[in-house]
Amino acid sequence: MMLLEHKYTTDELVKRCKADERKSQELLYKQFASKMLGVCMRYATDRMEAEDMLQNGFIRVFQKISDYRGDGSFEGWVRRIMVHSSIEYYRKHHKMLQVVDIESAANEPSANAVAAANLDAKDLMILIQQLSPGYRMVFNLYAIEGYSHKEIGEIMGISEGASKSQLSRARTILKEQITRSGGKRYEYAG
C-alpha cells in the first residue's frame, strides 16, 4: 500500500496513530521530528542527548496519543511531551550533577543588544548548551516555556528562591558570553 504524505492532514494522521498504525506513526514522526529535536536541543548538552530525549518523547507521544482530545494544537501537545521527556532525562542523568558555578557574578555584564541580535539561533543554542544542566533547565523552563518559579521548583525539586537565583545566574552567564563574543559567530560543533 502506498501512502503519500501530503494526502493526510495532521488530524487524519493522529486518528490513524490512535489505531496504532505504524506507517502513520512514522509519517507523523517525520512531520514533527525536526522541530521537536530543536526543542530537545535546548535542554541537551549535545545532539546525542537531544536525540535520546526525542526518541523517548515520541514513544510517549504514540503511547499517549489516545489521550489527545483535539483541544489545543497537536504540535503544542507534542511539544509539551518533549519538554517533559527532557525534564525526565535531566532527572535521570543530571540531577546529581547540579553544579553551582563558582565563577563570581559580582558585576552584571551588560549584554550588547546588537551583539545578541546578531547571533543566530545556532549561536544561542550553543550558549544554552554550554550552561550547566541545572541552569539550562531553569532558563529553558522560565524564559522559553514560560513556567513559573514555583512550577520549576516542583519539577526540579528545588525551592522557588533557588529557581530564581539559578535563572538570574544563567542569564548572567549567557550575557557574559554574548558580550565576550562581541557578536562573533560561534562554530557549531553539534
Place this chain on the structure above:
Amino acid sequence: MNMQDKEFDDLFRSKLDAFEMEPTAQVWVNIDAEMDGKKRKNGVFFTLRIAASVIVLLTAGILFIPKKDTVTHHPKNQSAHAHINPPVVKPGNNTPVTVKDEQVAAIAFPVNSTSRVHHTKKPENVPVQKKQVAPEITNAEPVKVNEPPVLIASSEKPAETIKSVVPGIETPLAAKQVNTNETNAINIAPVLASTQTPVTTTAKQAVVKKRGIHNMGNLVNLVMAKVDKRKDKVIEFTDTDDESTITAVNVGPIKIKKEDK
C-alpha cells in the same frame, strides 16, 4: 545598551523557536524497535527470571555437592538410631538360629526397603514358621526407620525417637514368647548378642547406601542434616520416593512444611 531580562528572554525564545534540526535516521529505527519490543519485553523478562532462578539453583547445587563426603561419615550420626533398630529386628532373627546368612539377608531386605512395603512383605512370606510374627514387626519397622533419617541431625529429637521405640521393644518381647514355643529359650540370648552387632552394621550400610545413591533429594537431606542443625532444615525432601519432592522449606521468615507423611 543594557538589555532588560524580559527582552533578553524574548530574544532567545523568538530565535530558538524557529530552530529545527533533522534527527538521524537511527532515532526512528529505535522508536520503531521499542514500540515493537514493548510487547515482547515482558516475555523476555519472564524467561530471564526463569534463567536466573535456574542459575541460582545450579549454584546452590554446586556448592552443596562437594560436601558429599559427609555422607560417608554419616553412619556415626545415625548410630543412635541404629542402636534402636536392632531390638525391632531381633525377633525375626531369633527362630532360625542355624541359618544365619538367610537371616541377614532377610533383615537386610526390610531395612533396605525402608519405604517400600511391597518388598518387605515378600521376604516375610519365605520363612513359613514366622508368618504370624514377622508381619507385625516388619510393619512396625518401616515406620520407625522412616522417621530417623529426617531427624538424624536434630540433637533435641533422640529423646522422642527413643520413646517411640519403646513399644517396639515390647512387641518383640511378645514375639519372643511365641518363639520359645517353637525353639529353645537358650538360643535367644546368643542370637541376640550375635545378631545385634552385625545387623546394626548391615542396617547402617544399607541405609546409607540406599540414601546416598538413591536420589538427589536424599543426598540433599543428608547434607542438610550435617549442615543445618535446626529441627526444620532449610530444605527437606521426601526420602521415600524415587523422585524426590520438596516437603519443607525454612528460610528464616519463610517456613513451609508439608505435613502429609
